Amino acid sequence: xxxxxxxxxxxxxxxxxxxxxxxxxxxxxxxxxxxxxxxxxxxxxxxxxxxxxxxxxxxxxxxxxxxxxxxxxxxxxxxxxxxxxxxxxxxxxxxxxxxxxxxxxxxxxxxxxxxxxxxxxxxxxxxxxxxxxxxxxxxxxxxxxxxxxxxxxxxxxxxxxxxxxxxxxxxxxxxxxxxxxxxxxxxxxxxxxxxxxxxxxxxxxxxxxxxxxxxxxxxxxxxxxxxxxxxxxxxxxxxxxxxxxxxxxxxxxxxxxxxxxxxxxxxxxxxxxxxxxxxxxxxxxxxxxxxxxxxxxxxxxx
Amino acid sequence: xxxxxxxxxxxxxxxxxxxxxxxxxxxxxxxxxxxxxxxxxxxxxxxxxxxxxxxxx
Numbered sequence: 001x002x003x004x005x006x007x008x009x010x011x012x013x014x015x016x017x018x019x020x021x022x023x024x025x026x027x028x029x030x031x032x033x034x035x036x037x038x039x040x041x042x043x044x045x046x047x048x049x050x051x052x053x054x055x056x057x058x059x060x061x062x063x064x065x066x067x068x069x070x071x072x073x074x075x076x077x078x079x080x081x082x083x084x085x086x087x088x089x090x091x092x093x094x095x096x097x098x099x100x101x102x103x104x105x106x107x108x109x110x111x112x113x114x115x116x117x118x119x120x121x122x123x124x125x126x127x128x129x130x131x132x133x134x135x136x137x138x139x140x141x142x143x144x145x146x147x148x149x150x151x152x153x154x155x156x157x158x159x160x161x162x163x164x165x166x167x168x169x170x171x172x173x174x175x176x177x178x179x180x181x182x183x184x185x186x187x188x189x190x191x192x193x194x195x196x197x198x199x200x201x202x203x204x205x206x207x208x209x210x211x212x213x214x215x216x217x218x219x220x221x222x223x224x225x226x227x228x229x230x231x232x233x234x235x236x237x238x239x240x241x242x243x244x245x246x247x248x249x250x251x252x253x254x255x256x257x258x259x260x261x262x263x264x265x266x267x268x269x270x271x272x273x274x275x276x277x278x279x280x281x282x283x284x285x286x287x288x289x290x291x292x293x294x295x296x297x298x299x300x301x302x
Numbered sequence: 303x304x305x306x307x308x309x310x311x312x313x314x315x316x317x318x319x320x321x322x323x324x325x326x327x328x329x330x331x332x333x334x335x336x337x338x339x340x341x342x343x344x345x346x347x348x349x350x351x352x353x354x355x356x357x358x359x
Contacts, residue, residue, distance in 0.1 A: 015326050016333040047356035053348055108341065116348045 014097070018087040022070055022098055023063030023105075030285075031062035031158045037289045038162030038177055040296045041240065044257055046117065046166045053116040054165040061109035061125045065132040065154070067102030071095055072137045077205040080165075082196060102133075117165035124164055128157040141205070145211040152185030159289075173240045177289075178233075183228040187221045187260060191278040194218070194263070195271035209297055218264045221277070225260035227255030232288055241292055248291045252284050 035058045039051060046054065070077065070088055078089035087093040106129050114122035136151030156178045163174035193200055193207040194214060200207040208217040232249040235241035259280055262273040319327065 011332070019330070047351055048349055050348060053344055056344075062305060112341075112344065112348070115345065115352070171322055 001183045011139065012065040014087065014093045018092045020103060021261075022093065022101060023060075023086050024066030024069075025063075027066055027155075028059050028062050031155075032059045033286070034177070034181060035059075035158040035162035035290055038159030038174060039166045040293055041159075041173065041177070042166040044167045050116045051166070054121065055162070057109045057113035057116060058125060058161055058165070060105055061113070061117055061129055062158065064102045064105035064109055067068075067098050067105065068129075069137045070100060071098040072133065073141070074098075076142075076205060080196075080199040081202040082199055103215065113161075113165065118168045120168060120170065121161050121165035124157060124161045128154050128161065131157070131195040137297060142206070145206050145208045147206065148189045149186050152182050155185060156181035172175040173235075176231075176234045176238060176240065176271075179231050179294075180228070180288060181285065183224060183231050184281065187224040187228065188281040188285075189258075190217050190221050191263065191274045191281065193279075194274040214268050218266070222257075222260045222264045225257045229257050235288075235292060242295055245288075245291045245295060249288055252287050255280065255296045256284050 032055060036055060038284050039046070039055065065081045070086055074088040074095050075084075076297075077083035083089065088095055088098055108127075110122050110126045110129070113125050132151070132154035136147065137152055140151050141145040159177035159181070160170050160174045163177075164170050188206050193209050194217060197207070197214070201210050208220065212220075229250075230253075232253045233246055236243065236246040236249065256277075259273065259277040263277050266273045
């Protein structure tokens with residue numbers, strides 16, 4: 001903590017940008033995108049203004065859970081170099097204020113989504129916040145190396161929330177989108193954990209490479225890559241996407257498997273392939289969801 | 303006023319904030335006010351739309 005932060009009331013030094021940072025804007029952008037795809041792919045229509053408010057509610061709900069996560073994890077964020085400059089460990093925002101901010105936005109986002117769309121979507125958003133904060137942050141994160149496997153459900157729910165906001169239902173198609181993100185989460189985060197292992201070790205977080213070692217993690221990344229590549233084609237198989245989507249999903253899945261194979265074959269000290277896989281995994285998810293979005297928007301597949 | 307009064311725990315204690323800190327606090331307060339304003343407008347607009355029959359079709 002800086003001297004200035006230590007000697008004055010931290011709340012006096014916090015600016016709006018610090019509260020915005022509490023919302024984890026990069027995670028929020030992924031949530032907005034996947035929820036938007038869910039909304040567009042869902043049958044039915046919603047007034048554009050209500051759709052915009054619903055999307056804003058989902059984004060704010062995701063941000064609120066990010067703020068509550070930072071409140072709960074402030075002690076370990078201070079230890080990890082990747083997170084040490086976050087508003088709470090850097091001393092710019094007091095913990096209690098972050099908790100109040102996150103709690104307030106949680107209630108507000110769920111209420112606004114209920115008003116703009118329906119109770120199913122609002123209930124799913126409330127469950128997403130609860131799952132991320134209580135099940136993942138408070139319970140699983142410091143307990144088990146399966147933390148992000150189970151906790152990944154929270155990050156996978158936004159397209160289901162978006163689908164429910166428009167259609168008032170959560171059918172199989174919405175859960176296929178959920179499954180793609182759910183299966184994508186472990187290889188994505190384990191690739192990161194491979195080259196940030198020291199950070200997690202110091203903070204005492206039982207990430208897979210810390211508990212089971214790098215070799216086991218690399219094997220599991222490859223196994224998940226195989227399952228993910230197969231699951232990525234599911235939207236075509238259940239009839240919610242065209243052959244064009246199948247080509248994109250198959251090609252991206254093949255690259256994902258290839259990069260995971262390189263991670264598997266790499267030496268323990270060689271983290272280059274893990275960094276490449278981490279970067280590509282973001283592109284993979286974006287490509288699959290963007291293809292579904294484009295197909296729906298241009299009427300290629302309705 | 304006696305010395306006892308001056309050290310009384312109920313006596314108000316104020317500390318002047320440094321200029322930078324005051325500016326930051328003012329910016330934050332303005333942001334909160336704007337955020338609440340936007341929320342109120344959104345709730346009003348959504349309510350009007352729902353009353354008018356807009357919604358899931």
